[in-house]
Each structure stands twice: as C-alpha cells, then as structure tokens.
Amino acid sequence: MPDVDGLNENKEFFVDVPVSNAPFFLKGSNALDWGMQNRLSRIFTPASGKTVMLAIDHGYFQGPTSGLERCDINIVPLVPFADALMLTRGMLRTTIPSSAGKGVVLRASGGPSILKELSNEQIAVDIEDALRLNVSAMAVQVFIGGEFETQSVHNMTRLVDIGNRYGIPVLGVTAVGKNMTRDARYFRLACRICAELGAHFVKTYYVDKGFETVTASCPVPIVMAGGKKLPEYDALEMAYRAVNEGAAGVDMGRNIFQSEAPAAMIQAVRKVVHENIKPSEAFEFYQGLKAAEKKTFAK
Ligand code: R5P
Secondary structure (H helix, E strand, O other): OOOOOOOOHHHHHOOOOOOOOOOOOOOOOOOOOHHHHHHHHHHOEOOOOEEEEEEOOOHHHHOOOOOOOOHHHHOHHHHHHOOEEEEOHHHHHHHOOOOOOOEEEEEOEEOOOOOOOOOOOEEOOOHHHHHHOOOOEEEEEEOOOOOOHHHHHHHHHHHHHHHHHHOOOEEEEEOOOOOOOOOHHHHHHHHHHHHHOOOOEEEEEOOOOOHHHHHHOOOOOEEEEOOOOOOHHHHHHHHHHHHHOOOOEEEEOHHHHOOOOHHHHHHHHHHHHHHOOOHHHHHHHHHHHHHHHHHHHHO
C-alpha cells in the first residue's frame, strides 16, 4: 500500500506543468507510429535533424565496384563515421559487425544486372528477414519514366504496405534512366510520386537549378544521392548546397569510398551536414585529416 501520509499532490503530479507534446523532428513524420519514428531516429540524428548515410549497395547490380572490392578492408573502418549504412543483406551479414550500432537501410529491390534493363526490378527481400536483421528502413528503386515504371512503383507500394504493418520505414530511391533529363522538373515529379504513394523518405540527386523546389514540394525528408565521383571540394559544395536547399542529409557512396582519403572525406561531409560549415572550411578540414592519414601510413 503506498504511503499516504504527507502526500503533496501538487509536487508529485506537477499539475501546473503541461505534459510535453513535442512534434517529431522530421517533416511529414508526425503521424507515424512510435516504432517507425524510433527507426527513423537511428538514421537521422535528432540533434541536427540530418543524416550522413554511407551507400555501399552498388554490388547488387554491378558487382565489385571500384572501392568496394573488399568491404572488410575499405568500408568497415568508415562505419564509425556514418549515421547509417545503405547496403544489401549479403554485405551486412558477411562483413559488417553486428555490434557497429549504426542504422541500417536495407536494399530491398533488385533483379537485373548492368547487363540487362535495370528498371526490371522486383522486391528482393522478405519482411521476416528485414526484421531478423533489425533494419531501420528498406530501400527500393523507383524508375519514373523507365521501361518498368509501374512495376517499380508497385514494388515500392508493396514494401510501404508491409513496412507500415511492421513499423519499418521505406526509402524511395529515384533512379534515373540513361536517356532522361536530370532536372528539377523530373525530380519534383519522381520525389512527389514516391511520397504520395507512401515512401517515408526519398533519395534523389542534386540539381544546380531549382533543387529547393524539389525539397519544398516533397512532403517527406529528402536525402541527396552522391552520384558519380567528383573532386572532393565539389562534392562537399554539392552537399552544402543540398542541405541548405532543404535536404535532410546525404546518402553518399562513390564520393566517399572512391575519395583519395575516404575516412577524411566522410568526416568532412559530416561537418557540412551536421554543423553546416562552409565548403571551403570543410575542404580544409578534409586536407588536414588526409595529411594526417598519410603520415600514419608512412610510419
Ligand atoms: C542507387 O541506385 C544505388 O542505391 C547506388 O548503389 C547508390 O545509391 C549509389 O551511391 P552513389 O551514387 O553515391 O555512389
């Protein structure tokens, strides 16, 4: 029986303090259930509202991509600097320590290799396996304007239905066909379709003109895709512009693991994304770390 003597209701119940009812920190995500929000918080850092995802899923359609030949040697040392990893279940199980403590965005679509029509993908993972792996999200390519557009959209909507059932967010990845114009108009279309049909966040490419209209017209968070390897300064500038034009972070692959100094590069990207430092400062930071890395290896 609880002690009733000396009960001070005002003190114990804080009756004059309203119960906190803070909104969730990511746009478009307030109506999501607790588990879904918790998983998104393993990808996006609540303090900054942003993420640095390291994309290493390229092998699912193009085999051992340059820089990913030996993920145990080249990628595992970068893991501590990422907020989340985007990868296949094969690479996750075989190579990434289960104790890494990072968000996992699981590649959940696949099928064709680079030798075939890439848009002809299907769902490539069972929800039970995604749950077994304790993933934070599932990622699916959406080929708007591609030959198998409807099939890829259907892959996404099926994953969204399954993800909603079990509390696993879905990342819609806007995949651009070879002959398509990469402009704001195209990405507004593709991102909006992903969000309208239920994607919880969207990955898309940066465009020099009008990227802010892509982020503004998409009701869920957008992460910027890295794309082909650029000089380090340019990649840092692209990340800076993207987050200042509304992106909730980046999902970079080649611009990190194909860099001359991948560990230095991912740390510089973090500075841009989480601390909003200018590209020139970030590049200086990168060069400093790169020089230190070289010295260590020279010893
Ligand atoms: C996109 O189609 C795949 O998810 C890629 O494997 C990944 O996003 C590519 O990353 P990045 O373009 O930064 O190398």
